[in-house]
Amino acid sequence: MPSWIGPWFDYTINGIVVGNIYALLAVGLALIYGVSHLINFAHGSIYMVGAYIGWLSITRLGTPLPLTLLVIVIGCGLLGVLVERVALRPLRDAPRIAPLLSTIGVGLVLDQAVQLVFTPDPRGVPSQVSDWRLAIGGGTIGALDILIGAIGLASALLLYLFLRFTKLGWAVRATALDRDAAQQCGVDVNLVNSTVFAIAAALGGVSGLLVGMYYNNIDPNMGYHAGLKGIVAQMIGGMGNVPGAIAGSLILGLIESYGIAALGTSYRNLFAFVVMILILILKPNGIFARGRSLPPEPLTGTFIAPSAPVRLPWPVVSAAIAVAAALPLVVHNGYLLQTLGISWLYGVLAISLTLVAGTAGQISLGHAGLLAIGAYGSALLAMRSGLPVPVSVPLAGLITAGLGTLLLYPSFRLRGHYVTIATLGVGEIVTLVILNWDSLTQGPIGLSAIPPLSAFGAKAISGVWIYEIALVVLLLVAGLQHRLLTSHLGRTMRAMRDDDVAARSYGVVLDRYKALAFGMAGLSAGVAGGVLAHVYSYINHETFTSQVSLLALTMVILGGLGNIAGAVLGSVLLVGLPEVFRFAAEYRMLIYGLALLLLIRFRPQGLLGTQ
Amino acid sequence: MTPLLEIQDLTRCFGGIAAVNAVGFDVAEGELVSVIGPNGAGKTTLFNIVTGLETADEGSVRLAGRDITGLPAEKLAPLGIARTFQHGRVFGNLSVMENVLVGAHTRLEAVRPQWPLIGPVAEFALALLRPGHVVEEEQRLREDAREIISLFGERLMPRLDHPAFSLSYANRRRVEIARALAAKPRLLMMDEPTAGMNPTETLEMLEIIRALKGGSLTILLIEHKLELVMQLSDRVVVMDGGVKIAEDKPAAIAKNPKVIAAYLGHGAVGEGKSTTAEVAS
Numbered sequence: 001m002p003s004w005i006g007p008w009f010d011y012t013i014n015g016i017v018v019g020n021i022y023a024l025l026a027v028g029l030a031l032i033y034g035v036s037h038l039i040n041f042a043h044g045s046i047y048m049v050g051a052y053i054g055w056l057s058i059t060r061l062g063t064p065l066p067l068t069l070l071v072i073v074i075g076c077g078l079l080g081v082l083v084e085r086v087a088l089r090p091l092r093d094a095p096r097i098a099p100l101l102s103t104i105g106v107g108l109v110l111d112q113a114v115q116l117v118f119t120p121d122p123r124g125v126p127s128q129v130s131d132w133r134l135a136i137g138g139g140t141i142g143a144l145d146i147l148i149g150a151i152g153l154a155s156a157l158l159l160y161l162f163l164r165f166t167k168l169g170w171a172v173r174a175t176a177l178d179r180d181a182a183q184q185c186g187v188d189v190n191l192v193n194s195t196v197f198a199i200a201a202a203l204g205g206v207s208g209l210l211v212g213m214y215y216n217n218i219d220p221n222m223g224y225h226a227g228l229k230g231i232v233a234q235m236i237g238g239m240g241n242v243p244g245a246i247a248g249s250l251i252l253g254l255i256e257s258y259g260i261a262a263l264g265t266s267y268r269n270l271f272a273f274v275v276m277i278l279i280l281i282l283k284p285n286g287i288f289a290r291g292r293s294l295p296p297e298p299l300t301g302t303f304i305a306p307s308a309p310v311r312l313p314w315p316v317v318s319a320a321i322a323v324a325a326a327l328p329l330v331v332h333n334g335y336l337l338q339t340l341g342i343s344w345l346y347g348v349l350a351i352s353l354t355l356v357a358g359t360a361g362q363i364s365l366g367h368a369g370l371l372a373i374g375a376y377g378s379a380l381l382a383m384r385s386g387l388p389v390p391v392s393v394p395l396a397g398l399i400t401a402g403l404g405t406l407l408l409y410p411s412f413r414l415r416g417h418y419v420t421i422a423t424l425g426v427g428e429i430v431t432l433v434i435l436n437w438d439s440l441t442q443g444p445i446g447l448s449a450i451p452p453l454s455a456f457g458a459k460a461i462s463g464v465w466i467y468e469i470a471l472v473v474l475l476l477v478a479g480l481q482h483r484l485l486t487s488h489l490g491r492t493m494r495a496m497r498d499d500d501v502a503a504r505s506y507g508v509v510l511d512r513y514k515a516l517a518f519g520m521a522g523l524s525a526g527v528a529g530g531v532l533a534h535v536y537s538y539i540n541h542e543t544f545t546s547q548v549s550l551l552a553l554t555m556v557i558l559g560g561l562g563n564i565a566g567a568v569l570g571s572v573l574l575v576g577l578p579e580v581f582r583f584a585a586e587y588r589m590l591i592y593g594l595a596l597l598l599l600i601r602f603r604p605q606g607l608l609g610t611q
Numbered sequence: 612m613t614p615l616l617e618i619q620d621l622t623r624c625f626g627g628i629a630a631v632n633a634v635g636f637d638v639a640e641g642e643l644v645s646v647i648g649p650n651g652a653g654k655t656t657l658f659n660i661v662t663g664l665e666t667a668d669e670g671s672v673r674l675a676g677r678d679i680t681g682l683p684a685e686k687l688a689p690l691g692i693a694r695t696f697q698h699g700r701v702f703g704n705l706s707v708m709e710n711v712l713v714g715a716h717t718r719l720e721a722v723r724p725q726w727p728l729i730g731p732v733a734e735f736a737l738a739l740l741r742p743g744h745v746v747e748e749e750q751r752l753r754e755d756a757r758e759i760i761s762l763f764g765e766r767l768m769p770r771l772d773h774p775a776f777s778l779s780y781a782n783r784r785r786v787e788i789a790r791a792l793a794a795k796p797r798l799l800m801m802d803e804p805t806a807g808m809n810p811t812e813t814l815e816m817l818e819i820i821r822a823l824k825g826g827s828l829t830i831l832l833i834e835h836k837l838e839l840v841m842q843l844s845d846r847v848v849v850m851d852g853g854v855k856i857a858e859d860k861p862a863a864i865a866k867n868p869k870v871i872a873a874y875l876g877h878g879a880v881g882e883g884k885s886t887t888a889e890v891a892s
Contacts, residue, residue: 304703306777480739484735488722488738491705492713494702502701504663504688505664505684505693506714508685508716512731512734516735
């Protein structure tokens with residue numbers, strides 16, 4: 001037997017095992033999508049909570065494996081019911097993107113809560129399975145591999161029996177087929193929803209523990225990528241299709257395992273996101289579906305709450321600008337000024353995002369990707385080509401405008417929450433390309449000794465300079481965007497957002513105006529990223545994570561979608577003020593998550609109103 | 612003379628059911644043709660095919676002799692087709708004025724150069740820099756929009772800057788018609804313009820449509836209020852179950868037994884004493 005078979009056998013086993021773990025996640029996601037047409041972004045966090053419950057149970061109570069699994073099933077099941085009740089049921093009649101954002105908020109809150117209680121440090125999970133391995137045809141299979149496979153099979157079988165032979169299972173299937181009809185026939189739709197969330201959460205939790213045992217390692221952030229993998233696996237098999245989700249999971253597991261074998265571990269997550277984008281574009285109904293038409297989205301799927309925006313009179317705006325510009329006369333702490341300058345740059349990011357998410361109605365969760373392109377662009381131009389910083393930053397803005405629009409172009413044909421998923425995927429891909437394109441980006445080492453900002457030939461490294469330069473950039477971008485919004489482009493983009501069908505019927509070519517919106521957004525985000533790179537002087541692939549994208553979206557929703565002043569207010573409230581008051585930094589992400597949840601529930605139009 | 616709109620053998624099936632089945636008729640320049648029929652007759656599907664929101668399985672549509680079958684909506688608008696929607700699709704967060712200005716989107720020429728590739732960039736730059744001719748064009752379109760809105764008098768004029776979501780249902784319908792008129796269309800297609808309007812408002816709408824027709828606009832109308840159809844139409848096309856069952860002058864349509872059967876059910880034919888009157892009421 002040739003010697004290469006052994007490793008490939010191992011890769012195959014590994015792919016199937018990982019696929020089984022994804023399947024436990026994806027099946028739950030498919031069930032939830034089936035009954036409520038919701039993509040549950042909190043699922044990964046529930047999986048993480050499941051791993052922690054299992055870890056606690058084993059290390060503190062010394063439970064044997066079957067009991068550990070039972071504890072997880074009960075604990076996560078209750079958590080699932082709670083999530084459905086608190087964060088989703090009240091949003092049933094809201095636009096579909098609202099519950100999706102709500103689950104993102106829940107996920108963030110869970111991740112941060114666990115991190116606060118158990119610290120971010122990874123924990124080892126004692127494996128409760130003997131570690132014998134069986135040699136088969138040059139490779140090996142361990143007891144844990146078999147256990148994971150068995151649990152996967154058993155769960156699928158139990159689920160099948162439940163859906164097929166119990167009254168509640170029938171109710172679940174009826175609700176998935178036609179919610180209103182089921183309700184009129186006396187099905188308790190709320191009970192069905194709770195049940196489905198409980199089942200999904202229980203499966204997800206078990207999956208979390210199995211992963212913990214497989215890699216002997218759990219940490220509070222393990223859920224984020226796992227949840228996304230579950231979503232991708234579900235998309236491969238077709239949204240809401242339970243057997244499809246299992247098949248999709250195995251396919252994804254194998255793709256990853258073989259991919260890692262061929263290219264290396266650092267590529268692991270890239271495969272999933274590339275597959276995600278390809279599926280969205282080519283086979284949005286999954287590989288088992290015949291057509292390529294998307295599942296129906298409500299015709300007006302945008303998350304714009306009707307409201308009259310607060311119009312700030314010019315004297316107020318001028319006074320606010322004057323106060324902001326004069327702040328360094330009062331504040332002399334250089335470090336504080338620098339941090340406030342950075343919060344202005346976050347304001348630029350929010351202005352950029354409010355254009356695409358608010359004005360053009362394309363809720364993007366990958367905006368940090370644009371920031372990263374700008375940052376790397378300007379840093380590399382300054383370091384490798386020796387361009388002066390005042391030239392490299394605007395140039396990076398232009399590069400980001402072009403490259404960002406090009407990367408997002410395939411998602412222009414998508415609508416509603418598919419846009420959100422696609423942008424999230426593109427954002428992740430940008431980060432992963434940065435991680436893996438060593439020759440350009442120095443990979444995981446990152447770029448250090450990036451030249452500082454400079455103005456008029458002098459280096460601007462003091463806090464005052466950073467503060468004022470950031471403020472000028474903010475005002476320029478805000479002014480530019482304000483002028484854009486008062487032109488025909490503003491009303492055309494808003495028309496496209498409010499009703500794309502009606503807009504098309506009046507000759508609005510959607511791609512053109514989406515491209516213009518993303519182009520402008522790329523320009524400002526790229527400039528913000530460029531300036532940030534020179535302020536930070538060190539950046540790597542983790543400088544602009546998906547948490548930054550999420551923070552930007554929270555700022556934008558807080559201020560009011562599409563509202564420029566609102567975006568700036570959002571950045572002041574969420575980044576600037578906490579910095580000034582030295583507000584406990586470890587609670588900050590938790591507060592962002594809660595803010596997002598509460599806003600979507602109680603004030604979707606934000607503080608200053610949508611525009 | 613070639614008719615402005617020629618519809619031939621249009622067929623569209625949804626899962627084996629023909630929503631529109633081999634329907635064909637013409638609309639001449641300056642004519643007002645109404646399409647009537649019971650709910651589910653396929654009228655709106657027909658409209659959606661003609662306006663490029665759906666594609667036909669078979670058949671063709673020609674506008675002024677040019678084959679426009681299968682062209683998407685955004686390419687039909689510049690050719691002079693404007694429409695209103697059955698359930699009202701105003702841009703909720705845009706003001707009345709802005710809604711009507713979006714209707715004039717295809718008339719933006721100075722600011723919307725149709726150059727390949729760099730067109731969008733030029734549009735962006737022109738929108739930011741706003742040279743004289745761009746400002747002038749915007750000004751002209753605004754005046755024009757105001758004039759169109761003034762057709763609806765006190766209903767809309769005091770609400771120019773109100774967001775459309777705050778308007779009454781009837782006023783949203785008016786905004787839609789104003790938006791369609793702002794496109795200066797060759798063919799205006801209205802899908803139930805008086806739906807949800809009371810008798811007084813319906814009468815107002817009738818006068819407005821009559822005035823539009825007098826202004827030699829070509830109009831294709833879907834309407835359920837037969838009184839209005841009978842008064843306004845040059846010709847009436849009747850659909851039932853996806854098929855065209857009659858096409859004639861209004862007076863003849865009112866007497867057509869097939870039409871009466873479609874509206875009142877087949878059992879009613881011959882039993883009713885004044886079926887014609889019932890159809891027309």
